[in-house]
Amino acid sequence: MTVIAMVGVLSGIAVVFVKPSSHASSATGYAHEVAALCDAVRQRAVASRARQMLEVTSDKIVHYQASLPGMAPADEWRLVGTLPAPSRVFIASTDTRVHDAPRDGAPQLGAGLPFEVDFAPDSTSTAATIFVQDTYGETRARVIVYRATGSAYAYSEW
Numbered sequence: 001m002t003v004i005a006m007v008g009v010l011s012g013i014a015v016v017f018v019k020p021s022s023h024a025s026s027a028t029g030y031a032h033e034v035a036a037l038c039d040a041v042r043q044r045a046v047a048s049r050a051r052q053m054l055e056v057t058s059d060k061i062v063h064y065q066a067s068l069p070g071m072a073p074a075d076e077w078r079l080v081g082t083l084p085a086p087s088r089v090f091i092a093s094t095d096t097r098v099h100d101a102p103r104d105g106a107p108q109l110g111a112g113l114p115f116e117v118d119f120a121p122d123s124t125s126t127a128a129t130i131f132v133q134d135t136y137g138e139t140r141a142r143v144i145v146y147r148a149t150g151s152a153y154a155y156s157e158w
Contacts, residue, residue, distance in 0.1 A: 027141045031142065032154045033083060034154065055115075060084045
């Protein structure tokens with residue numbers, strides 16, 4: 001009986017890991033992924049002592065690292081990785097201002113794209129707000145990146 005119970009529990013856990021989460025494919029879920037990526041990129045900039053850059057387009061975010069360490073602006077970049085948007089989610093627009101209050105006036109669709117967010121080895125970054133929504137316009141989320149700390153946060157609505 002114990003074996004049957006253990007198999008049942010393990011099967012339930014396996015289904016959770018095999019079945020993709022609906023949250024991860026939503027605008028809110030993608031915004032949380034983008035915020036986590038921003039935090040990881042900031043930490044990488046500090047650890048590697050090399051500038052990091054995220055290039056934001058409507059369908060993906062591409063991560064680059066400067067070829068040479070230091071605070072000086074980079075001339076050459078190396079590709080690190082890509083975070084594609086889920087099939088029913090897109091990046092609606094970006095802004096160089098931090099929109100940390102809800103309903104703080106989002107830019108028009110497509111405004112500010114493509115956009116670059118730079119992370120320096122001293123943990124500072126480009127101030128930014130990345131607006132994400134689903135293709136139906138039902139779910140919206142935003143990611144804000146603070147200039148002084150490089151910290152990123154995901155919020156629902158805009």
